[in-house]
Structures are given as structure tokens and as C-alpha cells.
Amino acid sequence: MSDPQYQFATPTKRPKRRGWLKITLISMLSVVGLVVAVGAGGYWYLTSTLSASGIDVYATDGSTFELPTPAEINGPINVLLIGSDTRADQGTTEYGPVGNDLADVIILLHVSEDRKNAVALSFPRDLMVPVPGCPNPDGGEAFGPKDLYQINATMNRGGPACTLLTVQALTGVTIPYLAMIDFKGVIAMSEAVGGVDVCVAEPINDKYTNLKLEAGEHNLIGAEALAFLRTRHGVGDGSDLSRISNQQVFLTSLVRKLKDDGALTNPFSMLRIGTAALENMTLSNSLTRLNVILGMAREVNDVDLDKITFLKLPVRDMTGDFAGRVALIEDRAQLLFDKIANDEPLLLTKANVGTGAVVAEEPDALPKPQATATQDSGTTEPTATPTEEALPDWVQGTNASVKSCSK
Secondary structure, three states, X not given: OOOOOOOOOOOOEOOOOHHHHHOOHHHHHHHHHHHHHHHHHHHHHHHHHHHHHEEOOEOOOOOEOOOOOHHHHHOOEEEEEEEEOOOOOOOOOOOOOOOOOOEEEEEEEEEOOOOOOEEEEEEOOOEEEEEOOEOOOOOOOOEOOEEEEEHHHHHHHHHHHHHHHHHHHHHOOOOOEEEEEOHHHHHHHHHHOOOEEEEEOOOEEEOOOOXXXXXXXXXXOOHHHHHHHHOOOOOOOOOHHHHHHHXXXXXHHXXXXXXXXXXXXXXXXXXXXXXXXXXXXXXXXXXXXXXXXXXHHHHHHOOOHHHEEXXXXXXXXXXXXXXXXXXXXXXXXXXXXXXXXXXXXXXXXXXXXXXXXXXXXXXXXXXXXXEEEXXXXXXXXXXXXXXXXXXXXXXXXXXXXXXEEEO
């Protein structure tokens, strides 16, 4: 972990580099296509909305992340995805009273440099972690470090940039990109993609999110999609770990839909999805250019479904004053952090979804350890290749090729 004592009064900024204009020819053609298709007004609406949504985010040395160069966009990609549970400006009291802004969902997305693997690592909102010093998003004196703090509350402490700093310090992974979406944004995106098909193994009746679903297949759209992602009392043991399993039911189905529809490589589909969500999103300044976003979407699209892995962070229950909270199982978590930092594949030979979900359909296409000959007898034994070593059995997660159901 990095030293939590950071200085933010006068952060050292890298010079802004204009190399993003040359990220890929395809991305540029996509932007041109958007301009032709929707006219200058639509294009400028998107670019102005993107610029307005941008905030400064920081590396652990205090420097800001700027627009990526071609070399950076072609290397490993690390993005922190945050689902905000803010009730402010959401237009309804259905979600509860307005209170502190917290990080309802925290996912680290890593796409390997060779574009053969991707991982989405979920952090429980109840996780207790050390928090580094964070800049004050409203200006003024920076917030000092904390020895132990609930990770979802870092957003209320120093905004999403503080959550990003905390995850970087915890994992040792440099994360230049941040995307945060609120309730209205989730609703708008689910509508833009035409809903997401999910499987429910047992009826869900959650009075906290007003979600009621019978067992079976459902196309979730709008407020119902949001309630499904937020429910924890309606699935598994009611814990946030069960909720993560339930979210992975939705997210793996969403990935399959986007890839099957070709949405990630279609500028018109990206325009529809983007305009639906942008007004309800906060992005790092490093993500506030259309061709950067389009280029990243195309890079993610190159990864096969069975190599897009969704994982839970390994944690243990805490006791005493922290009962109801969780802490890292440090050696296990460090294994995952190191693999991401070193751009090594994180592959499952079998889905291990944990409480909150059940595997409904697991294809034969899951990565398998490859066979190598032993030196002693010349016989063949199944062993994992060094570049695609299977994760230990204790790792909980699934991949986008596996259909799972809420339970």
C-alpha cells in the first residue's frame, strides 16, 4: 500500500497532452459519424455535457490524471465505477430521505493490455479500510487520513475522487479513470438498452426497495432495474455480499446483451446510451472526450465473454465495535491486487457465485488449465499455463458467459 499522507494543496499537474486525438482511426471515424448523424447541435451537446461532468482525480502522489495519450489508451485500462446513492435531485422520495452521499456500488474494472482478459472486482460498501488524505472538493483545507473508515463513506468525506484515492492506496493499482452514476442515470441507461433480461430462481419481495419479482425470467427496465441492483434484503442472506452476487446476475446479462447487439462498436448505440446517462454522471476529466470513451468501449468489446471475469473482494466479518462490517482477508486480497497491478489474467475454471445467486447455465467454454508433460514419466497432467493460471477455489465470482439467477 502507498503512504496515506498525501499533499493536495498544490498538486503537481502533468502537462495536458493532445495525443488523444490519435487514439485510433476507428474512434475518429466514429466521432465524424456522430457529427454527420446527429448534426453539430447533438455533437456539441454531448461534448459540452461531457466537459461539464468532469472533475479532477488524483494519483497517490498528488498529481492529477489528464486526458490519455495513445500509448496510455493502448496499455492496460483501469476504471473505477461508482454507483452513488445520493437522493438529492432524484425527483422522488421513493428512495428515502436525503442524507449523506455514499458509494452504493464500487467496482474496479481492469482490461488487460493484450485485450484478452478483463476483470470487474466489486468492493463491499461495508468494507473498513485505511483512508488516505483527500482534497476537499469544495476547496479549503484537505481532509486528513483515517486509520479505519467505511469505504462507501469516503465519497461523503471527499467526493468520488476520495473514493478513487482510497481504492488506489488499498490495491496499489493506478486508476486514471472514474465514472460515477446516480439513480436517475441507472434508470435512463436501462431504458436506453431496452431493458436487461435477468433470471430469478426464488421470488423477491424487498420492502426496502419495493422490488417484487416472481421466480422466472424478467426484462428489467427503469425503476425496476434500479431496484434490482439495489436490493440486498430480497436475496441471499441479506448481506452486501449477496447483493454483489445479485448485481453480477444483472451485469453479466448486460454485457452479453451489449456484445450481442454490437452496441459497444456502434457509435449510434453509444450515442443513445451516452446521452441517456450523461446528465446523471460524474466523470474524471480523463474521460471527458468522446473519442476516448468510444475507443475504450471498442477495446472492451475485443474481450471474449468467458474472459470477462466478475469477482468479489475476499473479506471476513468483523466483531465488537465493527460488528456488521467486513475487513479484507489480506493475503487473498493481495493476490488479486497484485494480478491486476501486474496485468495478469484472473480466470475462473468454474463459476463460484456465492450467496445471492445460483448458476443456471455454465457453458463448456470456461477457460481450462492446459496440459503439459511431466519430466519424470512423460505422462500428461492438467496444469495451468503461466499466463493463464486459474484462480484458487476460494475466489468467488463468475464470468460473462455464465448465466446465473438471483436467489
